[in-house]
Amino acid sequence: MSHRLHVGIDFSQKRADCCLLFPNGQPLELHQAFGNSPAGYSLAKHLLLDAMDSYQFEGIDVSGEATGYHWLPFFLQLAADPDLEPHDLKLFLLNPRWVAWFKKCFAQDDKSDQKDPYYIAERTRTHPPRVAWSPQMDLLPLRFYTRFRFHLVQNLAREKCYFSAFLFLKASAYRHLQPFSDVFGVTSRLVLTQLPSLDELAELPVQALTDYLYELSGHHLRDPGDNARQLQHVARESFPLDATLALPVQRILELTLEHIRFLEGQIHQVEAWIAAELASHPAILQLMTTPGVGPVFASGIGAEIGDLQRFLQGAKWDKRRRRYRPRNLRDAEDAVAKIAGLWWPRSGSGDFEAEDRRMAKSGNRYLRYYFIQGADRMRHHIPDYAAFYARKYREAAKHQHKRALVLTARKSVGLMVGLLHRNEPYRSKED
Secondary structure, three states: OOOEEEEEEEEOOOEEEEEEEOOOOOEEEEEEEEEOOHHHHHHHHHHHHHHHHHHOOOEEEEEEEOOOOOOHHHHHHHHHOOOOHHHOEEEEEEOHHHHHHHHOOOOOOOOOOOOHHHHHHHHHHHOOOOOOEOOOOOOHHHHHHHHHHHHHHHHHHHHHHHHHHHHHHHOOOHHHHOOOOOOOOHHHHHHHHHOOOOHHHHHOOHHHHHHHHHHHOOOOOOOHHHHHHHHHHHHHHOOOOOHHHHHHHHHHHHHHHHHHHHHHHHHHHHHHHHHHHHOOOHHHHHHHHOOOOOHHHHHHHHHHHOOHHHHHOOEEEEOOOOEEEEOOHHHHHHHHHHHHOOOOOOOEEOOEEOOOOOOOOOOOHHHHHHHHHHHHHHHHHOHHHHHHHHHHHHHOOOOHHHHHHHHHHHHHHHHHHHHHHHOOOOOOOOO
8 A cells, every 4th residue: 555645625615624544544634624715725735744744655645526616726726836746746636426425335424524525535545536637727728618608508598498488478379380480580589679569560461561571681581471471470379468468578578688699799709719719729629620510519529528648547457358458549438428428327236137228417517518519510411420310319219319319429429539539630431
């Protein structure tokens, strides 16, 4: 057993609660609380240095949970501190689920800031992660941008759902009859905001409404006459709205549309930042050569995977040959898929083996999102992926699109990992 100091830190906005363990698991310092601040970091560092001087440890293993970004400034200070560099400092960032599952191996205990650091340190002491955490400062800006875009897209989807609820009150048949191809298109938005009541549209002659829509769209509608007839059909098929509700519903629709426009503008700005940042990452740029994968999805996948070499470190037990062997690219692909939650754990006991295997959905939700969204574009541009999606769609008994899409995303993991590893552009099978 290596003679290393094991440190567990439970981070919160205000504090960093620490536990120090000897290599045999005995506590050196069961609990010490420091401020999650430069002053608190300085005190924690001196505690570590004093322990190293007093007990002559060979190195320090510091572990923390990936909860929000409360851990990041502290870890960045640890990684860059010249006083700790001679002591073989290794940093480990743990998924909170790992610690929660590990804690269930013990008798029931308190869930508190005083006890959690012990289980964090003990988890790393008894089950050390294969790869230590490294800052990867060159990738952090791109990761921040792509995660922020994910956050904005989720907000935009929620806002559109909220808008649709009130749109049903204003015109219950609007989404069903689709007078415009896109409810949130420019002309549709103008119709919904500039005309408080659809009853006015129903009373207009078709030609007059046609001319009005043609002018309102800036002469971009292909068949304004059809749009006019559909709008009048919507007015006839919708429930009438009580006069006392018309004004508040209209105001909510207008402000919600304003918020939607604001979010769309922010997404456009963030995508411009992503494209600019991507220029300094030539390996991730290779992902963009895949048909259907643009700068946003390439950046999201590349930034979350990070340094691919970390998945190739160490040895792997080969069950068939019954010996350890170096990790290969297929092992890296499986590891990335598992991190993204694109894997299906087996469930069996004795002679029973479950036929239905549920997707894990654990791990990095950002990476899973960008893989799935990227696969949805790829199946429209790459014949091999289109055929694979169609085959899996036919095989699924229910939720055909979702099942086929996540399986297509899992197939794309191998392609993306290969492009990053070889640092080369996409080539079709025909090339």
